[in-house]
Amino acid sequence: MTASNTSPLHRSVCDRSARITIWGAGFIGLSAATAFAQEGFHCAIVDVDASRVRCINAGTVPLPGFEDRVQLDPQTLRDGRLRAVSPDDKDALDAQIHLICVNTDRDGKAFQDPLQAVLKAIGSAHRADRELLVSIESTVSVRWLDLVLPLLTGATGVVGTGIHLATAPRRDWLLDPEMNLRSLPRVVGTLSPASQPLVTELYGTVSDVVHMAGDWTRAALSKSVENLYRYVDLVLTNQLAAAYPDLDMAEVFRLAGTKWNVPSLHPSIGIGGYCIPLSPHYAGDGLLGEGQLPLVDSALDWDAAHPSRVAEWLTNKFDGPIGILGISYAPDVHVPQGSPTLALAAALSAHGADVRLHDPFLSTEEVIARGEGARALSWPEDLAAVRTLVIATPHTVYADLPDHLSALADPPTVIDSLGKLREAFAGTKVRYVEIGTPALWAEHNPVLGNGSSVSDGTR
Ligand SMILES: NC(=O)c1ccc[n+]([C@@H]2O[C@H](COP(=O)([O-])OP(=O)(O)OC[C@H]3O[C@@H](n4cnc5c(N)ncnc54)[C@H](O)[C@@H]3O)[C@@H](O)[C@H]2O)c1
Known part of the structure; x- marks a missing residue:
């Protein structure tokens, strides 16, 4: 695809002028924000937890034990490429690219309230005359995806012709710093095929290998399926150990x-x-x-x-x-x-x-x-x-x-x-x-x- 037939938002990704808002300052959001800021994007990381916001702006990783796993470059904080803000920050809401990295579990159960709150906040700030990309990096059930467009457009009634929706589930292995956002193959998917070039371009800036799925449902489900294989294997391992105690x-x-x-x-x-x-x-x-x-x-x-x-x-x-x-x-x-x-x-x-x-x-x-x-x-x-x-x-x-x-x-x-x-x-x-x-x-x-x-x- 040549620069002339790409959309304005796509061009702003290519030249790094796009502003990116990342929702959730846990390991997933913070590692995404620091990676995109390192690539030259201006990133706002939003969290409802004011102490996480304060820590990040003071140059500290607010996640005990993750200090070495997230590179919080002081230069990106000094020159404003990375800043942490509260959810009502107008500039953060105004961005055209939103990556959702909030928690989707609570007390050991799948929990979609934070995802819903973020979608509503993004939707309420969206203007119909501009493109918008919302990518869900959090782990989700595919049934939840049916709610995304209604929640985004509910506040304004805007139908999303310029809305790009994607899922980009994360894989991370905490025990090996070499297995990270850059090195691990990234599965992404979009609701509409028309959004694929934009999403491939965006994630290609931070991940060496991007696998574009046939659609966003398949990308989201692949994340749970890869972990489900492991879950069933581990239960079987415990069963076999119990069955052969001697x-x-x-x-x-x-x-x-x-x-x-x-x-x-x-x-x-x-x-x-x-x-x-x-x-x-x-x-x-x-x-x-x-x-x-x-x-x-x-x-x-x-x-x-x-x-x-x-x-x-x-x-x-x-x-x-x-x-x-x-x-x-x-x-x-x-x-x-x-x-x-x-x-x-x-x-x-x-x-x-x-x-x-x-x-x-x-x-x-x-x-x-x-x-x-x-x-x-x-x-x-x-x-x-x-x-x-x-x-x-x-x-x-x-x-x-x-x-x-x-x-x-x-x-x-x-x-x-x-x-x-x-x-x-x-x-x-x-x-x-x-x-x-x-x-x-x-x-x-x-x-x-x-x-x-x-x-x-x-x-
Ligand atoms: N940590 C991992 O290794 C890992 C790996 C793969 C996938 N994931 C998935 O990524 C997602 C995030 O994981 P995490 O470990 O970073 O979670 P986390 O719980 O550490 O961080 C989530 C952050 O989102 C914030 N948040 C909640 N509601 C919010 C709102 N409405 N607006 C702004 N911020 C809000 C919370 O305050 C919290 O700081 C989850 O879906 C998780 O399952 C995590």
Whole structure:
């Protein structure tokens, strides 16, 4: 397409004069805003959370643990290419390109209120004589897309001939900074084929590979489907580990993962985060429980009982008090949403266990507030106060755990959800059990011998 037959908005993307408003200053919005600002666009990032707005304008990433994952270039703040504002900022509302990156979940459930509020705000400021591009980067159910045009046009009654609508779901892998917005292939889709060149141009500025889907529904659904594959696989992994309690299933999964088209998965105390556990609710919105996705229905049912299953195993086989290390579902970030630890803590409390929780990214007050009746564990002082210690999230700070526990006269038994500290505990006197293995500690700790009393039934 030549410059002469592109629209004014498209040309403003090509020459970087387009102003972009990004809604939501979480990891997704902030990483998008910084990437587009780096490419020369003037970006306003809007958030209802005034503290996030203040932090960004002061040059600080307002997301604990994400400081190294978002490059907040002070130069872009100084020269005004990036600024954070509240939702009533007139210039932000006046932009012709809006990227929606607000949260679409709350309390472990899909939640569309923030998306609706943003669409209404954009619609109320839209002028019929100008083109408008609204791209939804947040994860959504495809049924929600039916509401987008009515919400956008409802306030003005403007029919959207100049309105470009797109979905551009995000993929991010927090554990590897090399897998980022620039390097990961980006799936995008548009409501109208006429919007494809504009959207390809825009996203091509920040992502090396852009896959244009046949339409915006397919692009949006691809996001939930890729996570749903993973969800079902992970539930199956936990089921297999429970079905073969006397086998080293962690090794079985490692071996299976040596096949070229099989991922290497590990059983765990629970599936966490807000992408994978929520994917059945986005991909199966309106279909769950209707017999159309029976595999997903059954996976959800089995998985819902998993915290209680693990709590029963822990309370039957191990002594209390029980400590759990790590609340965030991923290492070295503050993401308490969708925490398998909190689900397990609730189930343990229901089983009458005395539970203590620690996470280096949550204050004691936050641990207590979120802790489902559990107490806060002071790291490392309280390690001697628990008899069983679950490593739920391998935060970097826990690398010292083998040393701390080895220094205790009578250390607690360690239950390692993902087996990440297996090598670090090898040869120590600490009783170590990796989820998915039968009393692996006995092999690792010859001092305790294979006939130890806890080897029976640990998995
Ligand atoms: N974080 C990830 O790794 C990741 C990966 C892929 C997809 N996603 C999806 O991207 C979306 C955003 O994720 P996130 O992690 O950045 O979320 P987040 O919860 O950290 O941030 C969302 C932000 O939106 C703000 N917000 C809510 N309502 C608003 C409104 N009406 N106007 C302005 N701001 C508003 C909130 O205050 C919050 O700061 C979600 O749909 C999520 O599922 C996230």
